[in-house]
Amino acid sequence: xxxxxxxxxxxxxxxxxxxxxxxxxxxxxxxxxxxxxxxxxxxxxxxxxxxxxxxxxxxxxxxxxxxxxxxxxxxxxxxxxxxxxxxxxxxxxxxxxxxxxxxxxxxxxxxxxxxxxxxxxxxxxxxxxxxxxxxxxxxxxxxxxxxxxxxxxxxxxxxxxxxxxxxxxxxxxxxxxxxxxxxxxxxxxxxxxxxxxxxxxxxxxxxxxxxxxxxxxxxxxxxxxxxxxxxxxxxxxxxxxxxxxxxxxxxxxxxxxxxxxxxxxxxxxxxxxxxxxxxxxxxxxxxxxxxxxxxxxxxxxxxxxxxxxxxxxxxxxxx
Numbered sequence: 409x410x411x412x413x414x415x416x417x418x419x420x421x422x423x424x425x426x427x428x429x430x431x432x433x434x435x436x437x438x439x440x441x442x443x444x445x446x447x448x449x450x451x452x453x454x455x456x457x458x459x460x461x462x463x464x465x466x467x468x469x470x471x472x473x474x475x476x477x478x479x480x481x482x483x484x485x486x487x488x489x490x491x492x493x494x495x496x497x498x499x500x501x502x503x504x505x506x507x508x509x510x511x512x513x514x515x516x517x518x519x520x521x522x523x524x525x526x527x528x529x530x531x532x533x534x535x536x537x538x539x540x541x542x543x544x545x546x547x548x549x550x551x552x553x554x555x556x557x558x559x560x561x562x563x564x565x566x567x568x569x570x571x572x573x574x575x576x577x578x579x580x581x582x583x584x585x586x587x588x589x590x591x592x593x594x595x596x597x598x599x600x601x602x603x604x605x606x607x608x609x610x611x612x613x614x615x616x617x618x619x620x621x622x623x624x625x626x627x628x629x630x631x632x633x634x635x636x637x638x639x640x641x642x643x644x645x646x647x648x649x650x651x652x653x654x655x656x657x658x659x660x661x662x663x664x665x666x667x668x669x670x671x672x673x674x675x676x677x678x679x680x681x682x683x684x685x686x687x688x689x690x691x692x693x694x695x696x697x698x699x700x701x702x703x704x705x706x707x708x709x710x711x712x713x714x715x716x717x718x719x720x721x722x723x724x725x726x727x
Contacts, residue, residue, distance in 0.1 A: 427520040427521075427522065428520075428522065428526070430516075430520065431516040431517065431519075431520045431522055431526065431527075432516075432530060434514040434515070434516040434519070435491060435492055435495040435514050435516040435517075435527060435530070436488045436491055436492070437491045437514055440487070440491060441484065441487055441488070441491075443712060443715065444483065444484075444487050444590075444594065445480065445483075445484075446712075446715050446716060446719060447590065447591075447594050447595050447598070447616075447715050447719075448479070448480060448483060448594065448595070448597070448598040449598065449719050449723075450595050450598060450613075450616075450715055450718055450719040450722065451594065451595035451596060451597060451598020451599045451600075451601075451613075452472075452476050452479075452598045452599070452601065452602055453598075453719050453722035453723040453726055454595065454598070454599050454609070454612065454613075454722045455468055455598070455599040455600075455601075455602045455603040455605075456468055456472065456602070456722070456723065456726035456727075457677070457722050457723075457725040457726040458603075458726070459608075459612075459677060459725070460599070460605070460606055460608040460609045460611075460612055460675070461599060461603035461604055461605060461606060461609065462603065462604040462605075462606055463603070463604070465726075467603050467604060468602050468603045469601075469602045469603065472602050475550070475601055475602050476601060476602060478545055478550045478551065478601075479545075479551065479555065479597070479598070479601035479602075481541060481545075482538075482541050482542045482545045482551060482559060483559065483562075483597070485534055485537045485538040485541055485542075486538040486542065486559060486562060486563045486566070487566075488534045488538075489531060489534035489535040489537075489538045489563070489566075489567070490562075490563070490566035490567060490569070490570075492527050492530045492531040492534050493531045493535075493566070493567050493569075493570045493571050494513075494569070494570040495513055495514060495516060495517070495527050496524060496527040496528050496530075496531055496570070496571075497570040497571055497572075497575070498513050498570070499513075499517050499518070499524050499527070500634075500638040501513070501631055501634045501635055501638050501640060502514075502515060502517070502518055502634075503518050504633075504634035504637055504638070505630065505631045505633070505634035505635075506630070506702075507630075508630050508702055508703050508704065508705075509703075509705070510627055510703075510704045510705065510708045511627045511628070511629075511630045511631055511704055512630065512631060531567075535563075535567070538563055539563075542556065542559050542560070542563070551601065552600060552601070552604070554600045554604070554605065555597055555600035555601045558593055558596060558597040558600055559597055561589070561593055562589050562593055562594060562597065565585055565589055566589060568585075569582055569585055569586060569589075577640065577642060578639070578640050578641045578642075579641065580641055580642070580643055580646050582642060582643075583621060583624045583625060583628065583642070583643055584621070586620070586624055587617050587618070587620040587621035587624055588617060590617075590620050591613065591616050591617025591618070591619070591620035591621070592610055592613050592614065592616075592617040595613045595616065596609055596610050596613060608675050611670060611675055612670060612675060612676055612680070614663075614666050614670075615663040615664075615666050615667045615670075615684055615714075616663075616711075616714055616715065616718065618659045618660070618662050618663035618666065619659075619660070619663050619687055619691065619707075619710055619711050619714050620711055621659045622656050622659050622660055622663075622691060622694060622707045622710065622711070623704065623707040623708050623710065623711040625643065625644070625652055625655065625656050625659075625698065625707070626656075626694055626698055626704030626706070626707035626708065627704045627707075627708065628642045628643065628644040629644045629652070629698065629699060629702070629704065630702040630703075630704065631644070632644040632645050643655070649699035652698065652699055653695065653698055653699055656694070656695055656698050656707075657695055660691045660694075660695065663684075663687075663691075664684075664688070667681055667684045668681075677721075677725060679721045679724060679725060680718055680721040680722060680725070682721070683714075683717040683718045683720065683721040684714060684717070684718065686713045686714060686717040687710040687711075687713055687714040687717075690706050690707065690709045690710035690713060691706075691707065691710045693706035694706035694707035694710060
């Protein structure tokens with residue numbers, strides 16, 4: 409779910425902070441961290457409802473509040489390391505593109521004039537913290553093995569998304585990897601923190617992952633010219649506008665079809681299925697504006713609204 413965090417990225421917004429501290433704060437992408445916490449809460453709520461975990465409600469960790477806290481503490485440094493890596497890798501693109509509130513990076517290095525190596529070192533430190541916290545939680549039995557494995561997947565593929573020599577985003581698969589990590593692996597991690605997932609667990613998150621894919625197509629589009637100049641080969645660079653729009657329509661249509669199929673199969677509760685409707689108008693709006701306008705607002709709104717609505721629905725069932 410990579411994107412931007414341009415809100416408040418101005419010289420005036422950092423007058424009360426030293427440049428380096430402000431840059432670390434901005435590059436961590438606070439609004440993205442809040443969204444990650446929301447998707448994590450979606451996973452925890454899914455588990456708490458007891459529909460798609462082993463043992464039903466009785467299979468949920470009795471000390472759920474404490475366990476959820478540990479899971480979030482392990483997740484945040486992982487997310488910060490991934491964001492720093494993305495900002496480090498994208499500094500050339502960020503200096504060339506005209507940002508929107510949801511694309512173009514945080515602008516932390518461009519705004520402060522700090523060298524790229526500053527975020528390189530920050531990435532290394534944040535990665536070490538993530539490994540120590542996550543590994544310690546796993547070794548201490550705070551995190552279950554499956555939760556630890558999922559967190560490791562997010563960490564490793566999140567870094568590989570941006571950093572060479574892998575740099576998945578440059579190979580035309582970054583959008584799919586990012587959608588899988590943020591839309592499927594992350595909520596299943598939330599489930600695994602407090603219960604044991606089943607085969608049905610990733611299935612109920614699949615529509616959200618597909619909507620995340622729609623959002624990524626829209627957030628990459630405004631940066632296509634800058635990405636092409638610096639050699640990044642995202643789908644927005646590789647594909648013509650008509651093909652990008654067809655892929656968007658296919659992902660949105662598949663999200664709707666999957667939701668209906670899971671409802672009819674009895675896997676997705678009716679309340680949760682109904683919550684998916686909130687994303688429909690925004691997805692339709694996004695389909696109309698993709699490649700025709702720079703702003704990815706409609707699809708980003710669809711993703712955030714769906715995360716919030718389904719989280720509320722699952723927690724409603726749980727409580």
